[in-house]
Amino acid sequence: MPKQKTDDLLKLVASLNRAEKRHFRLFVKRNQQTNSELLFLQLFDILERTGEYDEGYLLKRIEGIKKSQLSNLKAHLYKQLLTSLRLLNRNKDEEITLRENLDYARILYNKGLYRQALDILDKVKKRAIEVEAHTIALETAQFEKLIEGQYITRSIEGRAEQLSRECETLTRKIEGSNAYSNLSLRLYGLYLTDGLVSNETEYRKVGTFFQHSLPDFDYEELDFWGKVYYCQSYTWMHLIRQEYPLCFRYTQRWVDLFRETPKMIEANAPLYLKGVHNHLATLFNMWQYDKFMEELHNLDLFPHQFDLTNNVNVAGLYHLYQFDHQIRRHYMEGTFTRGLGLVPQIMEVIEDNRYNWDDHRNMVFFYRIACLYFGSGDNDSAIDYLNRIINQRSPNYRSDIQAYARILSLICHFEMGNVQLVEYQVKSVYRFLSKVEHLQETQQIIFRFLRRIPRIREADLQEEFIELKKRLDKVAARPFESRPFTYLDIPSWLESKIEGISVQEVIRRQFEEQRKPVHSN
Numbered sequence: 001m002p003k004q005k006t007d008d009l010l011k012l013v014a015s016l017n018r019a020e021k022r023h024f025r026l027f028v029k030r031n032q033q034t035n036s037e038l039l040f041l042q043l044f045d046i047l048e049r050t051g052e053y054d055e056g057y058l059l060k061r062i063e064g065i066k067k068s069q070l071s072n073l074k075a076h077l078y079k080q081l082l083t084s085l086r087l088l089n090r091n092k093d094e095e096i097t098l099r100e101n102l103d104y105a106r107i108l109y110n111k112g113l114y115r116q117a118l119d120i121l122d123k124v125k126k127r128a129i130e131v132e133a134h135t136i137a138l139e140t141a142q143f144e145k146l147i148e149g150q151y152i153t154r155s156i157e158g159r160a161e162q163l164s165r166e167c168e169t170l171t172r173k174i175e176g177s178n179a180y181s182n183l184s185l186r187l188y189g190l191y192l193t194d195g196l197v198s199n200e201t202e203y204r205k206v207g208t209f210f211q212h213s214l215p216d217f218d219y220e221e222l223d224f225w226g227k228v229y230y231c232q233s234y235t236w237m238h239l240i241r242q243e244y245p246l247c248f249r250y251t252q253r254w255v256d257l258f259r260e261t262p263k264m265i266e267a268n269a270p271l272y273l274k275g276v277h278n279h280l281a282t283l284f285n286m287w288q289y290d291k292f293m294e295e296l297h298n299l300d301l302f303p304h305q306f307d308l309t310n311n312v313n314v315a316g317l318y319h320l321y322q323f324d325h326q327i328r329r330h331y332m333e334g335t336f337t338r339g340l341g342l343v344p345q346i347m348e349v350i351e352d353n354r355y356n357w358d359d360h361r362n363m364v365f366f367y368r369i370a371c372l373y374f375g376s377g378d379n380d381s382a383i384d385y386l387n388r389i390i391n392q393r394s395p396n397y398r399s400d401i402q403a404y405a406r407i408l409s410l411i412c413h414f415e416m417g418n419v420q421l422v423e424y425q426v427k428s429v430y431r432f433l434s435k436v437e438h439l440q441e442t443q444q445i446i447f448r449f450l451r452r453i454p455r456i457r458e459a460d461l462q463e464e465f466i467e468l469k470k471r472l473d474k475v476a477a478r479p480f481e482s483r484p485f486t487y488l489d490i491p492s493w494l495e496s497k498i499e500g501i502s503v504q505e506v507i508r509r510q511f512e513e514q515r516k517p518v519h520s521n
Helices: 003-015 018-031 035-050 055-061 067-089 094-110 114-130 134-150 159-194 200-213 224-240 244-260 263-267 269-285 289-300 312-333 336-352 359-376 379-390 399-415 419-435 441-455 458-476 490-499 503-515
Strands: none
Touching (some): 003 035, 003 067, 035 055, 055 067, 094 114, 094 134, 159 224, 200 224, 224 269, 244 269, 263 269, 269 312, 312 336, 312 503, 336 503, 359 379, 359 399, 359 503, 379 399, 399 419, 419 441
């Protein structure tokens, strides 16, 4: 068994909870037939206990096993684990149940029991259409056509015509859903590689790409999933183009689709959570605090609607988004120090890799944590987390986050009085930024200022801060230039330097002023 397959087996064993391990042992003992069954159970017990694959140790501990047998034994264990998990989860996942019944129909068909097979297929198709699992419904209808076309079942008059129409309708629904899911995926890939538009040329380019790629399907003719992917496609397009009010319209519709049909949350909880996440992110970008808190409360209630213990993938997404938006909440409120209480929980999840978060997600968390430390005045800790981003080996995603990380690192070193280090690091940061296409003017202005810092006399710094803030305020009023401040609130930092108070105090004051009720005369 290749090393990758061995690692996969270890990860699968490590992912099992107590109930799954107990079910597997009962499953093996119930179906035990030969000595080889006992061997793979022994292998499971050792891997589960040690958490590692030591070939020498296994050969000593498993009596009668030969080295040449280990590869097949591992493969057999992997297959049996999946079989056990399938049996355990068949009543918890609608698609597993539907496909299990399709398998039963196939067995009956192979035995020549056509009417019984058709009875099961009819039930599967009705349920699949009910939960809008149209791919399974089409597969079922195609199977029905096979039976009806080969054997005289005399089930109902006009059956051939009915099945043909059903297949055409289902095919059209699947085509619409597939077309928009493809467009959504392409736009998401564009977002990960290039980030948000930074000028009019990029803005028009994304719009042209979207219009040329737009599928030829009306919204009303789409099925549930097609409508979700439709909303998702428009969400990505407007997000990339920084059109947040329009983005809000589609994230709201995305979430409402699920909430108006709650059974669909159970059918695809990850897609629902993704909608809630994007809705919250849009509200944050629009700085709509009250609506943000209302939606964050809805996210907090999700574990009461869906049993997270049965699905690690859904649990991972829930905690990912929960942590993400709790941090955003502290950004909005200016409570950075309080937000640091989240850091040990987040890092524990990242380090034990219990949810298999990818490098992109981890990088965003490192940046958000660095901003919490920066906002609370702990620049040394902020640099530690920024270095986790800066020292990555040539990541090909989110060049915007990587640029912000380098600029924030320079600011942190300046705050710590490391002027010579700033002068040294400016060169490497310049080399990196020169490779970033279409660097925003905001970033350019800040970087040019940081390059000059070692040559600015301390007595002149106050005036330089005031002048820089004036320039940034003018630039921020332009299209596409306000976004950097949601990642790196330089104006608040400058204000803190001018007034001699902390960044946290500045943002907290701004938040409280925004929350004051407006009294009419």
